[in-house]
Amino acid sequence: xxxxxxxxxxxxxxxxxxxxxxxxxxxxxxxxxxxxxxxxxxxxxxxxxxxxxxxxxxxxxxxxxxxxxxxxxxxxxxxxxxxxxxxxxxxxxxxxxxxxxxxxxxxxxxxxxxxxxxxxxxxxxxxxxxxxxxxxxxxxxxxxxxxxxxxxxxxxxxxxxxxxxxxxxxxxxxxxxxxxxxxxxxxxxxxxxxxxxxxxxxxxxxxxxxxxxxxxxxxxxxxxxxxxxxxxxxxxxxxxxxxxxxxxxxxxxxxxxxxxxxxxxxxxxxxxxxxxxxxxxxxxxxxxxxxxxxxxxxxxxxxxxxxxxxxxxxxxxxxxxx
Amino acid sequence: xxxxxxxxxxxxxxxxxxxxxxxxxxxxxxxxxxxxxxxxxxxxxxxxxxxxxxxxxxxxxxxxxxxxxxxxxxxxxxxxxxxxxxxxxxxxxxxxxxxxxxxxxxxxxxxxxxxxxxxxxxxxxxxxxxxxxxxxxxxxxxxxxxxxxxxxxxxxxxxxxxxxxxxxxxxxxxxxxxxxxxxxxxxxxxxxxxxxxxxxxxxxxxxxxxxxxxxxxxxxxxxxxxxxxxxxxxxxxxxxxxxxxxxxxxxxxxxxxxxxxxxxxxxxxxxxxxxxxxxxxxxxxxxxxxxxxxxxxxxxxxxxxxxxxxxxxxxxxxxxxxxxxxxxxxxxxxxxxxxxxxxxxxxxxxxxxxxxxxxxxxxxxxxxxxxxxxxxxxxxxxxxxxxxxxxxxxxxxxxxxxxxxxxxxxxxxxxxxxxxxxxxxxxxxxxxxxxxxxxxxxxxxxxxxxxxxxxxxxxxxxxxxxxxxxxxxxxxxxxxxxxxxxxxxxxxxxxxxxxxxxxxxxxxxxxxxxxxxxxxxxxxxxxxxxxxxxxxxxxxxx
Numbered sequence: 084x085x086x087x088x089x090x091x092x093x094x095x096x097x098x099x100x101x102x103x104x105x106x107x108x109x110x111x112x113x114x115x116x117x118x119x120x121x122x123x124x125x126x127x128x129x130x131x132x133x134x135x136x137x138x139x140x141x142x143x144x145x146x147x148x149x150x151x152x153x154x155x156x157x158x159x160x161x162x163x164x165x166x167x168x169x170x171x172x173x174x175x176x177x178x179x180x181x182x183x184x185x186x187x188x189x190x191x192x193x194x195x196x197x198x199x200x201x202x203x204x205x206x207x208x209x210x211x212x213x214x215x216x217x218x219x220x221x222x223x224x225x226x227x228x229x230x231x232x233x234x235x236x237x238x239x240x241x242x243x244x245x246x247x248x249x250x251x252x253x254x255x256x257x258x259x260x261x262x263x264x265x266x267x268x269x270x271x272x273x274x275x276x277x278x279x280x281x282x283x284x285x286x287x288x289x290x291x292x293x294x295x296x297x298x299x300x301x302x303x304x305x306x307x308x309x310x311x312x313x314x315x316x317x318x319x320x321x322x323x324x325x326x327x328x329x330x331x332x333x334x335x336x337x338x339x340x341x342x343x344x345x346x347x348x349x350x351x352x353x354x355x356x357x358x359x360x361x362x363x364x365x366x367x368x369x370x371x372x373x374x375x376x377x378x379x380x381x382x383x384x385x386x387x388x389x390x391x392x393x394x395x396x397x398x399x400x401x402x403x404x405x
Numbered sequence: 406x407x408x409x410x411x412x413x414x415x416x417x418x419x420x421x422x423x424x425x426x427x428x429x430x431x432x433x434x435x436x437x438x439x440x441x442x443x444x445x446x447x448x449x450x451x452x453x454x455x456x457x458x459x460x461x462x463x464x465x466x467x468x469x470x471x472x473x474x475x476x477x478x479x480x481x482x483x484x485x486x487x488x489x490x491x492x493x494x495x496x497x498x499x500x501x502x503x504x505x506x507x508x509x510x511x512x513x514x515x516x517x518x519x520x521x522x523x524x525x526x527x528x529x530x531x532x533x534x535x536x537x538x539x540x541x542x543x544x545x546x547x548x549x550x551x552x553x554x555x556x557x558x559x560x561x562x563x564x565x566x567x568x569x570x571x572x573x574x575x576x577x578x579x580x581x582x583x584x585x586x587x588x589x590x591x592x593x594x595x596x597x598x599x600x601x602x603x604x605x606x607x608x609x610x611x612x613x614x615x616x617x618x619x620x621x622x623x624x625x626x627x628x629x630x631x632x633x634x635x636x637x638x639x640x641x642x643x644x645x646x647x648x649x650x651x652x653x654x655x656x657x658x659x660x661x662x663x664x665x666x667x668x669x670x671x672x673x674x675x676x677x678x679x680x681x682x683x684x685x686x687x688x689x690x691x692x693x694x695x696x697x698x699x700x701x702x703x704x705x706x707x708x709x710x711x712x713x714x715x716x717x718x719x720x721x722x723x724x725x726x727x728x729x730x731x732x733x734x735x736x737x738x739x740x741x742x743x744x745x746x747x748x749x750x751x752x753x754x755x756x757x758x759x760x761x762x763x764x765x766x767x768x769x770x771x772x773x774x775x776x777x778x779x780x781x782x783x784x785x786x787x788x789x790x791x792x793x794x795x796x797x798x799x800x801x802x803x804x805x806x807x808x809x810x811x812x813x814x815x816x817x818x819x820x821x822x823x824x825x826x827x828x829x830x831x832x833x834x835x836x837x838x839x840x841x842x843x844x845x846x847x848x849x850x851x852x853x854x855x856x857x858x859x860x861x862x863x864x865x866x867x868x869x870x871x872x873x874x875x876x877x878x879x880x881x882x883x884x885x886x887x888x889x890x891x892x893x894x895x896x897x898x899x900x901x902x903x904x905x906x907x908x909x910x911x912x913x914x915x916x917x918x919x920x921x922x923x924x925x926x927x928x929x930x931x932x933x934x935x936x937x938x939x940x941x942x943x944x945x946x947x
Binding site: 272273274275276278279281282284285286288289290291292293294295296348351352353 | 774775
């Protein structure tokens with residue numbers, strides 16, 4: 084059989100293909116149906132919007148993480164960078180007296196800078212991504228404590244607005260998450276930067292011998308992850324109306340879990356925005372559902388760990404049988 | 406079992422069918438193996454040999470068909486299950502732990518223990534016996550790292566036999582061996598046959614088949630197209646395997662050379678190569694031959710800008726790209742098909758289409774967005790032109806056979822319309838049919854006024870397909886021969902001229918081709934990547 088010229092339209096949403104490509108989607112549907120039966124309050128509009136809000140911060144972190152994982156790296160620093168970005172924004176407003184919108188920009192720039200430092204360490208310094216970002220995890224958390232002096236700082240209205248609700252029913256975090264989801268999908272599927280991530284993550288040598296600037300691609304990847312972390316940090320600060328020095332501790336692991344549940348491979352070259360979105364929703368739905376079922380937080384951690392392992396296990400089995 | 410015993414059926418596979426993402430890898434294949442016979446599986450890459458072996462080894466479960474072992478129908482769910490039934494597979498990639506001793510490797514995973522401690526004395530004693538059976542005269546305490554590839558293979562075979570394997574599957578075991586090593590392996594295979602072991606043997610070397618095969622099952626496009634008896638002629642085997650007679654093995658169509666497209670002068674990197682100069686003209690194929698360490702690949706990588714050089718000049722189509730800048734060299738019009746196809750040529754996690762479009766993606770980008778529709782049209786056309794055998798552009802490139810993968814690597818450069826293409830070992834591990842297709846591609850390129858640099862360890866190939874042959878020796882250009890004067894003896898004499906080896910040792914044909922395969926094996930070692938983010942290995946697919 085020679086190559087067929089059948090063109091598949093990437094824009095069209097084909098449910099069957101969506102299900103077969105995203106093993107986690109089936110899991111999410113099962114989870115939602117089970118909770119709908121077991122917890123009567125689960126399937127209400129108000130609660131589902133709540134789930135969206137609860138998912139937002141981790142989802143945005145996870146979208147940034149998707150770039151990194153697709154290109155064969157890992158970013159352990161996103162939780163700390165989120166906290167630092169939120170804190171810098173709040174500090175710029177309360178202590179440095181910048182206008183609210185400029186404080187917001189300062190937060191974003193902080194995330195970008197941290198991400199680029201990660202990128203430089205990995206691409207030019209040739210540090211393993213795990214080590215470089217582990218260092219950044221510590222540095223960013225430390226800087227957050229330095230800037231805050233250990234106390235929470237209140238956020239300007241421009242940032243608090245990120246945690247509010249439009250017209251009593253549409254939560255802004257949900258909106259931001261969907262926007263970032265769309266953006267991630269476009270970057271990964273349509274842009275040169277995104278397409279090179281797959282090549283670099285799949286085989287950096289082959290990418291380089293095909294004329295792809297691997298270093299630049301690495302910089303872009305970690306820069307994006309930093310900016311996305313900043314957005315997540317601002318969302319979190321907005322919801323709480325304050326930036327805390329201990330914000331988003333451990334979130335990087337949730338973000339990585341979401342990406343992996345979504346079917347990405349930690350060895351690089353594989354991963355999608357839709358998968359990550361579903362992965363983040365699985366985590367949020369699970370937390371919300373377990374709360375509804377009045378499972379204690381202690382046991383929740385156990386259940387979530389088991390679900391992460393099962394999700395990846397099923398995905399691996401599904402791929403093997405393909 | 407004594408050699409006189411009536412040969413019994415060890416294994417039978419009936420109607421085996423296997424699909425991968427839509428592509429039919431095996432279609433209704435029958436295969437059987439009797440004790441005390443060598444049954445050869447012959448076919449081009451992608452014909453389904455490896456898939457059939459994986460089915461027999463329990464690594465793949467067939468979509469249809471049944472497998473009978475020792476008279477009982479079985480389901481081989483895993484390699485472990487197959488091993489329990491006495492089926493052992495020696496893969497091309499060896500599975501020994503280099504830093505453990507030979508004895509420890511022989512008992513890997515089943516070390517005899519006393520009070521929780523490994524019984525070293527017992528291991529060594531039993532290891533001696535096992536090594537004797539395969540005729541390997543090494544001390545069991547030797548680290549495996551210190552053994553040659555052939556010896557390592559013997560260790561694997563000894564290990565398999567000790568687990569009471571009645572069926573031994575050898576997947577291209579001679580591909581990495583020198584001629585003397587191959588002789589030794591064939592001898593051992595013959596001995597095992599005497600002992601009543603059934604051997605399934607895969608090889609591309611038809612002479613070996615003539616020497617050892619009792620039966621030959623030929624696969625083509627996933628179907629069994631015939632079972633040939635022992636003593637079948639090479640011509641007969643090729644005819645059945647390819648489905649047609651190959652009239653000309655090296656169909657070079659020479660052109661009148663035009664302007665100089667690539668000019669390298671005085672290229673030097675201390676310790677690697679020195680004062681290397683050559684030119685290639687439009688419409689010309691420059692062959693590059695040389696032994697291991699002669700610097701062929703190093704020069705190619707330096708010219709392409711992957712590695713730096715100390716001095717010298719590279720001019721591509723009248724442009725002087727900055728040294729060590731791959732993108733500048735590419736823009737000037739040079740492309741490189743690297744020798745390590747999987748390690749450096751392909752993104753195995755991506756699809757056929759993505760790989761074909763890798764080089765041209767930048768050019769297809771407007772304002773940061775890749776015009777994927779246009780890219781897909783172009784890559785589909787290229788896949789069609791190269792007759793890449795796949796289920797479509799979206800098939801993962803990892804699932805393609807070696808020859809088809811190589812076409813994809815070449816295709817990405819053809820799409821970029823480079824003026825000069827450097828092919829480093831383009832036909833290594835590629836079967837007869839696909840080889841000729843790649844040669845035809847070279848002809849098409851030179852017909853269209855491009856220049857080709859063909860680096861190859863396959864001496865008949867480099868002589869048969871080149872207009873001029875540049876011979877490298879010990880990092881220097883030892884000489885250049887026009888096609889009319891490039892005989893194997895002449896090339897070889899130049900190849901050894903710069904090294905300490907005296908030419909007389911190579912005058913004998915056997916020693917000569919031996920050294921050549923030695924060279925081939927050494928260049929196959931992976932090169933450390935200069936700029937590697939992820940290091941991943943992939944299982945070789947069919």
